[in-house]
Amino acid sequence: AAGVIQSPRHLIKEKRETATLKCYPIPRHDTVYWYQQGPGQDPQFLISFYEKMQSDKGSIPDRFSAQQFSDYHSELNMSSLELGDSALYFCASSLGPTGTYEQYFGPGTRLTVT
Amino acid sequence: GENVEQHPSTLSVQEGDSAVIKCTYSDSASNYFPWYKQELGKRPQLIIDIRSNVGEKKDQRIAVTLNKTAKHFSLHITETQPEDSAVYFCAASGGGATNKLIFGTGTLLAVQP
Numbered sequence: 493a494a495g496v497i498q499s500p501r502h503l504i505k506e507k508r509e510t511a512t513l514k515c516y517p518i519p520r521h522d523t524v525y526w527y528q529q530g531p532g533q534d535p536q537f538l539i540s541f542y543e544k545m546q547s548d549k550g551s552i553p554d555r556f557s558a559q560q561f562s563d564y565h566s567e568l569n570m571s572s573l574e575l576g577d578s579a580l581y582f583c584a585s586s587l588g589p590t591g592t593y594e595q596y597f598g599p600g601t602r603l604t605v606t
Numbered sequence: 607g608e609n610v611e612q613h614p615s616t617l618s619v620q621e622g623d624s625a626v627i628k629c630t631y632s633d634s635a636s637n638y639f640p641w642y643k644q645e646l647g648k649r650p651q652l653i654i655d656i657r658s659n660v661g662e663k664k665d666q667r668i669a670v671t672l673n674k675t676a677k678h679f680s681l682h683i684t685e686t687q688p689e690d691s692a693v694y695f696c697a698a699s700g701g702g703a704t705n706k707l708i709f710g711t712g713t714l715l716a717v718q719p
Contacts, residue, residue, distance in 0.1 A: 523705070525705075525706060525707070527707075533711075534695055534709035534710060534711050534712050535650065535695070535707070535709050536709075537706045537707060537708070540704055540705075540706055542704075547704045548704035548706050550706060580647075582649060582650070584707075586705060588705075593705055594640065594652055594655060595640070595652070595705065595707060596652065597642075597649040597650045597651070597652075598649060599648070599649050600648075600649055602647075
């Protein structure tokens with residue numbers, strides 16, 4: 493079965509640079525979530541989209557922005573990168589924004605800021 | 607705000623023994639409680655979930671129980687195997703307009719052969 497696809501898998505950037513992470517949800521899934529996981533931490537919700545509209549927002553810095561496109565893929569744009577942004581970034585998708593739909597995670601993008 | 611507490615943070619068992627991980631959530635409106643298994647550097651993998659209209663769910667060696675009154679839910683793994691070794695996260699969602707997951711802090715399970 494098709495899974496969530498994320499690219500790139502690894503990314504190394506310097507401080508103050510920008511980065512763009514991409515997520516392709518499972519076919520027919522219309523909702524995308526972004527999570528950030530620091531070393532030894534639990535995943536923290538950043539932002540979510542349903543039908544190309546932002547549906548919820550968590551602890552996402554103002555330096556970050558995201559959007560969902562007409563083909564339902566999503567991109568997370570990160571600017572003025574800081575050392576503390578180094579983390580695993582996961583995208584998850586589900587069939588529907590509310591209720592009790594399962595969320596399936598992609599393989600993640602490991603971002604290292606030097 | 608919304609919070610999920612998870613205990614214990616580490617758990618070591620002998621192969622064949624049972625393991626139990628417990629979580630407590632704060633938002634009484636939460637209605638969906640998944641459990642994820644995560645190996646080092648890998649994605650969280652959904653292993654079982656339970657919805658608020660069910661008190662218990664079982665899938666082979668894994669079971670989850672939910673006590674909505676006490677806002678507790680637990681993961682039970684029987685006949686543990688070395689390949690069960692991983693970090694396990696509980697989560698809660700459904701308390702608001704979206705399905706965002708609030709995760710517990712994780713339990714590192716080590717199954718000793």
